[in-house]
Amino acid sequence: MSRVTPEETDTQRRRRARRIVETLARLYPEAECELEHRDPFQLLVATILSAQTTDRAVNRVTPALFARWPDAEALAAADPAEVEPLIASIGLYRNKARAIVGAARRLVDRHGGRVPRDRKALEELPGVGRKTASVVLSSAFGEPALAVDTHVQRLARRLGLSQGRDPRRIEDDLTAMLPPECWGFASHALIWHGRRVCDARAPRCGECALAALCPSAGSAAPRTRPARSARARSARG
Numbered sequence: 001m002s003r004v005t006p007e008e009t010d011t012q013r014r015r016r017a018r019r020i021v022e023t024l025a026r027l028y029p030e031a032e033c034e035l036e037h038r039d040p041f042q043l044l045v046a047t048i049l050s051a052q053t054t055d056r057a058v059n060r061v062t063p064a065l066f067a068r069w070p071d072a073e074a075l076a077a078a079d080p081a082e083v084e085p086l087i088a089s090i091g092l093y094r095n096k097a098r099a100i101v102g103a104a105r106r107l108v109d110r111h112g113g114r115v116p117r118d119r120k121a122l123e124e125l126p127g128v129g130r131k132t133a134s135v136v137l138s139s140a141f142g143e144p145a146l147a148v149d150t151h152v153q154r155l156a157r158r159l160g161l162s163q164g165r166d167p168r169r170i171e172d173d174l175t176a177m178l179p180p181e182c183w184g185f186a187s188h189a190l191i192w193h194g195r196r197v198c199d200a201r202a203p204r205c206g207e208c209a210l211a212a213l214c215p216s217a218g219s220a221a222p223r224t225r226p227a228r229s230a231r232a233r234s235a236r237g
Contacts, residue, residue, distance in 0.1 A: 008160070017161055017177040020213050024189035027209055031188040033139040036062060040115035040140035041072050041107070045100045047135045048127040053090045061087045072113040075104035099127025117141045131167065138184035146175050146183035151194030158198065158216040 008016070024031070034055045037043040042062070049058045065086050069075035075083075083097040090096070103125040107113055115136065116122055122133035134147035148156075148167040152174075156162040162173035178186055194200075197208050211217040 013161065014177045016213055017174070020159060020161075020210055021178060021182055021186050021189065023209055023213065024193060025185070028189050028192045031185060031192045033135060033188060034191075035059065035135075038066075040136060041104075042066055043140050044103065044115050044122075044125075044128070044132070044136050045075070047132045048099050048103065049087060049090060049096050051096070051127075051132075052092060057090050061089060069104075072104045072107040072115075075101060076108045076113075078104075096127065102126030103128065115140065117143065119145075130171075134171075134187070138187065142184075144180035144183045146171055146178075147187045148174075149187075149191060150200075151191045151198075152187055154200055155190045155194050155198055158203070158214060159210065160215040 033043070035043060035046040035050060036059045037046050045065070046058050046062050049062070065083070068086070069078055069083075078101055080094075080097040080101045083101060084093055087093045087097060106125050107115065111121070117137070119130075119133050119137060122128050122136060123130065131147050131149060134145040137143040137145040138147065146152075148171045153165075153167060153170055156164075156170045156174060161177065162170045164170045164173060174186065175183055193210070197204050198210075205211055205214075205217045208214070208217065
């Protein structure tokens with residue numbers, strides 16, 4: 001199987017993108033959002049909390065959070081200061097406490113306590129941007145939406161599917177190449193592959209099933225720390 005070249009046409013890139021998704025479907029047929037939730041409200045809250053924080057860290061705090069405030073009506077009545085201790089182990093917890101309480105209040109005031117199935121309405125909620133709205137639309141409602149997180153950004157560039165650095169540009173590039181029905185899966189599968197194989201610092205190209213479809217295979221060298229000088233080593237004893 002030949003490696004892609006810089007002269008790849010848009011049609012060739014579109015075909016390669018679909019082959020990439022087909023390969024990911026064989027690797028990760030169960031790929032889905034890894035934030036634990038039972039309904040759209042819990043997913044919305046968990047996704048807001050996940051900004052600049054791992055899903056694993058969020059999943060450690062949400063059981064106690066949802067046990068105390070299981071729905072929008074309950075969380076809307078909370079004081080953010082009450083929420084902070086339950087999520088203090090994740091980054092930006094004070095801002096996130098205000099955001100999830102604010103989002104719950106907006107849901108109660110404007111949407112009867114229900115999470116709207118509409119991008120514009122979602123993005124009007126405190127703490128919700130385009131990525132969070134895409135996660136909720138795709139994972140909670142099955143709507144065609146492709147969330148671009150740091151993993152998707154990295155893999156899209158390494159795989160030569162986008163040269164964009166802005167998440168919206170990357171989203172536009174990927175959705176132009178893929179049919180809407182696979183946008184949600186493509187996002188999750190790229191995230192799974194980024195977490196399991198195509199690591200930011202040490203990509204395991206030698207064991208990557210996408211290597212033959214990836215122009216960066218073998219060139220995304222692991223980052224290593226520079227060796228310390230003899231003087232530095234002796235100074236540290």
